[in-house]
Amino acid sequence: MGPSVNDFGHDPWWIILIKVVLVFAICVVLTLFNIWWERRVVARMQHRIGPNMHGPFGLLQSLADGVKLALKEDITPTKADKAVFVLAPVLSCVPAFVTFSVIPFGPTVTMFGHRTPLQLTDMPVAVLFVMAIASIGIYGIVLGGWASGSTYSLLGGLRSSAQMISYEVSMGLALVAVFLYAGSLSTSEIVAAQDKWWFAALLLPSFVIYCISMVGETNRAPFDLPEAEGELVGGFHTEYSSLKFALFFLAEYINLATVSALATTLFLGGWHAPFWIDHAWAGANAGYWPLIWFFGKLLFFVWIFIWLRGSLPRLRYDQFMHLGWKLLLPCSLGWIVVVAVVRMAAIKGDFDPRWWMFAIGLVVTAAVVFGTLRRPERPADIRPTTGGFPTPTLPNGGAVRGAARPLTFGPADGVPALPATSEEAS
Amino acid sequence: MSESDQPKKKRSLKEQIWDPVAGFGVTFTTQFKKPVTEQYPMQKEPTAPRFHGRHQLNRHPDGLEKCVGCELCAWACPADAIYVEGADNSDEPDAEGNSQRFSPGERYGRVYQINYLRCILCGLCIEACPTRALTMTNEYELADDSRASLIYEKQDLLAPLLPGMEQPPHPMRLGDDEQDYYAPEPRTELFEVPGRETR
Numbered sequence: 053m054g055p056s057v058n059d060f061g062h063d064p065w066w067i068i069l070i071k072v073v074l075v076f077a078i079c080v081v082l083t084l085f086n087i088w089w090e091r092r093v094v095a096r097m098q099h100r101i102g103p104n105m106h107g108p109f110g111l112l113q114s115l116a117d118g119v120k121l122a123l124k125e126d127i128t129p130t131k132a133d134k135a136v137f138v139l140a141p142v143l144s145c146v147p148a149f150v151t152f153s154v155i156p157f158g159p160t161v162t163m164f165g166h167r168t169p170l171q172l173t174d175m176p177v178a179v180l181f182v183m184a185i186a187s188i189g190i191y192g193i194v195l196g197g198w199a200s201g202s203t204y205s206l207l208g209g210l211r212s213s214a215q216m217i218s219y220e221v222s223m224g225l226a227l228v229a230v231f232l233y234a235g236s237l238s239t240s241e242i243v244a245a246q247d248k249w250w251f252a253a254l255l256l257p258s259f260v261i262y263c264i265s266m267v268g269e270t271n272r273a274p275f276d277l278p279e280a281e282g283e284l285v286g287g288f289h290t291e292y293s294s295l296k297f298a299l300f301f302l303a304e305y306i307n308l309a310t311v312s313a314l315a316t317t318l319f320l321g322g323w324h325a326p327f328w329i330d331h332a333w334a335g336a337n338a339g340y341w342p343l344i345w346f347f348g349k350l351l352f353f354v355w356i357f358i359w360l361r362g363s364l365p366r367l368r369y370d371q372f373m374h375l376g377w378k379l380l381l382p383c384s385l386g387w388i389v390v391v392a393v394v395r396m397a398a399i400k401g402d403f404d405p406r407w408w409m410f411a412i413g414l415v416v417t418a419a420v421v422f423g424t425l426r427r428p429e430r431p432a433d434i435r436p437t438t439g440g441f442p443t444p445t446l447p448n449g450g451a452v453r454g455a456a457r458p459l460t461f462g463p464a465d466g467v468p469a470l471p472a473t474s475e476e477a478s
Numbered sequence: 479m480s481e482s483d484q485p486k487k488k489r490s491l492k493e494q495i496w497d498p499v500a501g502f503g504v505t506f507t508t509q510f511k512k513p514v515t516e517q518y519p520m521q522k523e524p525t526a527p528r529f530h531g532r533h534q535l536n537r538h539p540d541g542l543e544k545c546v547g548c549e550l551c552a553w554a555c556p557a558d559a560i561y562v563e564g565a566d567n568s569d570e571p572d573a574e575g576n577s578q579r580f581s582p583g584e585r586y587g588r589v590y591q592i593n594y595l596r597c598i599l600c601g602l603c604i605e606a607c608p609t610r611a612l613t614m615t616n617e618y619e620l621a622d623d624s625r626a627s628l629i630y631e632k633q634d635l636l637a638p639l640l641p642g643m644e645q646p647p648h649p650m651r652l653g654d655d656e657q658d659y660y661a662p663e664p665r666t667e668l669f670e671v672p673g674r675e676t677r
Contacts, residue, residue, distance in 0.1 A: 097505040101515045362505040425498045 055160045055169035057176055057238045063168050070163070071172045075152050083305040087114040089351070090358050097362035118298060126294035131201030140199055141292065141299035144192020147185040148306035154178040155313045156240050158323045158342035170323075170343070171240060178239040179231070182314060183224055186269070189303060190216045193278070196300070197288035208287025211369070212271060212278030218376045219268035219275075225384035226262040229255045229391045230318050233409075243322030249406055252319040256413035257387045259319045260420055261380050263356070266311040268376065271304065272357055274364035275372060312353035313346075320349045379423045387416050525616045530599040532617040533592055535635045536610060538659055540651035541643030543580050543636070544611035547587035554606035559596035563589035569649065577647045582656035587611075590632040594620050609660075 063071075088103065088111055095102030103113035128137060158170035175181060190213055197209015231237055233255060234245040242251075252259040268275040279287040289300045316322060323342030326349070330336040336345075367375070390412055398405035516523050525531070536544045547564025565588035568578040580586035603612055622628050639645060652658050 093509070096509045096513065099508055099511065099514050101513045359502065359505060363501045422495065426494050 055156075055171070055174075055240050056244065057174050057236075057241065059160065059169055059240075060171070060174045063166065067163060067166055067168055068172075071168075072153075075172050076149060079149055079152055079306050079309065080302075082309045083302055084114040084118070085111075086305050086308060086354055087117070089354065090361070093355065093358045094362045097359070121298040121301075122295050124294045126296065127291075129201055129291050132291065133199040133201065136195050136199035137291075138296070140192050140196030141296045141303070142192070143195065144189050145299045145303040145306075147189040147192075148303040148310065151182045151185050151310045152306070152313070154181060154239050155310070155317060156243050156322055157346050158340060159338065161339055169240065170340075174238050174240045177237045179227060179237050179242070179314070179318070182310070183220065183227075186307070186310070187216075187220065189307065192300075192303065193288050196292065200288075200291035202291050204285050204290040205288050208278045208290065212288055215271065215275065215277060215372070216269055218373060219265040219380075222261055222376055222380035222384050223265040223269055225381065225388060226258040226265065227318065228384075228388050229258040232388070232391050232395060239317050239322075242318055243324070246321040246324060250319060250321040250324075252321075254406060254409045254413070255319070255387075255391065256410070257383065257416040257420055258391075259315075260417050261384050261387075262315060262319065264424070265376070265380060266315060267357065267360060268372070270307045270311055270357075272308065273361040274367050276366060277369055277372060280366060308354065308357060309350065312350045312357070315353050316346060316349040322346065375424060379420070383416065383420050383423070387413075390416070525618065527616075529614075529616045529618065530601050531615045532594075532620060533603070533630075533635055534613055534615050534637050535587075535590060535632065536613060536637050537639070537643060538582065538652065539642065541639055541648070542582055542646050542650065542659075543586055544609045545587040545590065546581055546583055546609055546611070547585045548608065550606040550608060551603035551612050554602045555597075556600065556602060557596045557598050559593045559598075560603060561589065561591040561593070562587050577649050579649055580646045582650050582652075582659040587632065590635060592630045592635060594628045594630060595625060 091113070092102040092110070103110035106112040106116050128134060153172040154174055156169065156171040156174070160167055160169045193216075194209045194213045197205040197207075197212065200206070230242060230251055233251065234242045236242060236245070245251075267273075271278050279289070289297055292300060320326070323337075323346040324330070325333075325336035325342070325345050329345075335341065391409070394405045394408055394412070397403075398408075538544060547562060549562045549564065552560040552562045564585045567580060567584060567586055570578065572578055580588075599614070601614060604614055607613075620628070644651070650656070650659070
């Protein structure tokens with residue numbers, strides 16, 4: 053019943069304009085809402101109330117913060133590379149908006165007398181398009197860190213690039229299973245393929261791996277190493293202020309919404325009504341109603357993000373890389389093989405693979421979760437002198453030299469040393 | 479002996495699997511508990527009864543000041559926030575016929591300043607005060623926007639005149655000398671220590 057790729061590209065220009073403006077507005081409003089929601093929820097998790105002064109329930113707090121940011125002094129460091137410094141926030145913000153253009157918000161509806169899908173556009177490689185555009189956003193962060201001419205920014209930018217590239221790999225591989233099963237990369241068709249069973253149930257390991265890597269991809273706690281306030285003073289945006297900083301902030305929160313929307317689309321049935329509501333109420337999946345289910349699911353994911361932030365401490369860099377490269381990546385690869393085999397066997401042997409997928413998926417997920425939670429055993433000996441980690445040897449005279457050397461109360465200068473102290477000196 | 483020398487403890491399955499995720503339950507349930515936040519500027523909660531707030535210079539029942547200008551509070555202050563200048567009382571009226579007595583006894587605090595930019599509200603001055611002239615109130619809203627206004631002068635610190643009190647300077651109303659103000663019937667038994675000779 054949902055639209056397919058062929059249904060796109062027939063709209064008059066003014067319908068497209070309306071959709072573009074709507075998508076833009078949704079991104080901005082969703083950002084303002086998410087900031088408020090995050091602050092409120094994380095406050096409740098910490099026994100506080102959170103912002104409650106501006107507007108009803110403090111809803112206008114993020115708007116006020118945005119206005120304040122815009123009115124602040126815009127500082128460009130003298131050592132900064134001016135052109136790149138200005139370009140970087142734009143480069144990270146624009147792709148964030150663009151990715152939302154292929155997210156399906158609902159089925160085909162009647163908009164001012166025209167039948168049109170509730171989705172700006174779709175293409176046969178829509179999810180690939182999202183991944184590609186999201187990668188451009190990384191350039192914004194890396195270039196921003198580099199162009200600032202500051203060590204903190206550079207470190208933050210480098211860490212960010214390493215992190216996002218690492219997690220994009222496992223993220224992409226988690227999506228491969230979806231492509232295999234849906235037989236399409238078009239978002240609208242992937243949603244249509246989840247008419248009966250959500251991919252979160254059929255492809256549980258992919259869902260779990262995607263959920264973990266989307267947190268890494270958006271630089272959110274517990275994977276917020278690039279911005280780690282205590283360590284890097286804000287990371288790549290240390291030197292940014294005023295509207296340029298606001299653009300980075302905006303991009304970060306749109307990305308948060310994007311990965312949540314993508315998770316909804318690819319794993320939680322997109323705009324389909326949850327919990328078999330459509331069985332009880334036939335109209336649940338028609339007209340504009342699916343917007344409720346879509347945004348409900350999206351905000352559920354945002355809430356998961358907030359919950360993670362409220363519960364977990366930041367990971368160490370090596371733990372983070374260990375998780376991404378040594379656990380999520382091999383598990384994704386193995387799972388893709390399983391999906392391909394079961395899918396092929398189902399087609400050749402003509403049986404229903406769903407319960408099989410669910411059962412195998414449960415086992416693989418248990419393995420992934422177990423591996424994630426288990427701390428790797430520490431190496432037997434980490435003392436630097438006995439062949440542990442390659443640390444440089446201590447300089448002659450010990451670690452503390454010069455004026456900082458601890459005082460020793462021996463004989464005064466010019467007085468012959470006592471036997472005991474001369475033994476120490478030698 | 480370093481950590482690595484000790485025999486390794488094998489972690490149980492609960493420690494490996496459950497403990498890392500137990501924190502999620504804490505944050506989840508806390509969401510539905512009542513927050514502890516106080517709506518401070520709109521809704522002011524009373525402080526603890528012995529809260530260390532702004533200081534107050536107390537008065538005797540007839541309105542004379544209790545402060546004798548001894549400067550013990552200033553000496554006790556670890557933050558050097560108190561400045562006191564004492565002066566002599568006199569029972570001789572001045573040229574205009576006004577009394578020159580501000581407190582019972584010989585001396586009174588002519589200048590009394592507390593610098594609330596320095597004060598840490600520790601209360602050592604209160605302990606040092608021999609006449610209970612200096613005490614602390616529960617008032618805690620001490621913020622201001624200039625340095626000068628945060629140096630409280632004597633008139634800012636003095637307790638208000640209650641009914642029956644008279645604005646000093648005026649002669650002693652409760653007796654002929656200061657002993658009538660402090661200890662009408664000295665309770666020497668409080669200070670007696672067994673085995674020590676008392677005067």
